[in-house]
Amino acid sequence: EPEVTQTPSHQVTQMGQEVILRCVPISNHLYFYWYRQILGQKVEFLVSFYNNEISEKSEIFDDQFSVERPDGSNFTLKIRSTKLEDSAMYFCASSEYGGAGELFFGEGSRLTVL
Amino acid sequence: GEDVEQSLFLSVREGDSSVINCTYTDSSSTYLYWYKQEPGAGLQLLTYIFSNMDMKQDQRLTVLLNKKDKHLSLRIADTQTGDSAIYFCAETRNQGGKLIFGQGTELSVKP
Numbered sequence: 001e002p003e004v005t006q007t008p009s010h011q012v013t014q015m016g017q018e019v020i021l022r023c024v025p026i027s028n029h030l031y032f033y034w035y036r037q038i039l040g041q042k043v044e045f046l047v048s049f050y051n052n053e054i055s056e057k058s059e060i061f062d063d064q065f066s067v068e069r070p071d072g073s074n075f076t077l078k079i080r081s082t083k084l085e086d087s088a089m090y091f092c093a094s095s096e097y098g099g100a101g102e103l104f105f106g107e108g109s110r111l112t113v114l
Numbered sequence: 115g116e117d118v119e120q121s122l123f124l125s126v127r128e129g130d131s132s133v134i135n136c137t138y139t140d141s142s143s144t145y146l147y148w149y150k151q152e153p154g155a156g157l158q159l160l161t162y163i164f165s166n167m168d169m170k171q172d173q174r175l176t177v178l179l180n181k182k183d184k185h186l187s188l189r190i191a192d193t194q195t196g197d198s199a200i201y202f203c204a205e206t207r208n209q210g211g212k213l214i215f216g217q218g219t220e221l222s223v224k225p
Contacts, residue, residue: 031211043157043202043215055210091157099144099211107156 002026004106006092012112013082021077021109023092032075033093033103034067036060043091049075050098082113116140120203120216127224132190134219136203139184143205146179147213148188151200160188160201190221198223 005024013019025032034046047057049067066078075094079086089110095103117139126132138146147162163170163177163186170177176189186205190197200218 033211035213042217043204043213045212045214048210048212050210056208056212093157095211099206099208101145102159102162103147103206103211103213104159105149105157 004092004094004104006090006106006109008109009107010110010112012114015084015113016081019079019082019086019111021079021090021092021111023075023077023094023106024073025075025092025094026096026104027073029094029096029104031055031095031098031103032067032069033095034077035091035093035105036088037091037108038085038088046077046090079111082111084113087111087113116205116207116214118203118205118214118216120201120219122217123220123222125222125224126193128193128195130193132188132193132197132221132223134188134190134201134203134221136186136188136216137184138186138203138205138214138216140205140207140214141184142207143184144208145206146177146186147202147204147206148175148177149202149204149215151202151218153199157202193221193223195223195225197221 032049037043089108092106148160149157174191178187203216204213
């Protein structure tokens, strides 16, 4: 069964460092997303991406965050200068039809900022 | 604003039915979802329902939607120890697919 894959599964970084989290969405999907889950809190929407541009972003997704689809398969989330409060599980998701049906998540990348 | 609420814990005995409840505030919700998260794992899509449906059944899972009361439930028949996990309710209103999640219900199944 096709799945969304994410790397790395866990990354530890120093505050102020740049981090790139990578995702390979399901191959025929057109909509891509990043969500995050701070320990013990709700899963929160960060950004959606369609047709090579951001279609929606939350207030969490400030100038420190960026997304890119550098080639036909990868979808990346970059955090330019990490803060302690960026420590969370980051989930990538993809969907064939956007909000009209199934939205599949990856296993997540745990980011720990020290 | 949009909000989704769930009770935090549910404990059942193996073989019983589990019913996990969810309420939401957005009357424009189009799709409502149930995801399962096992310890240390990602979000597994269990099932989803379109807002013009009242019920959807998929093997041991039954989803009931009361749109008037903005109430969604997930019933798991013959609950097994492997069903122990956190179950998240989520809704979306827009074509872009931004999901609003509840805080998750931790289901504990005792033998």
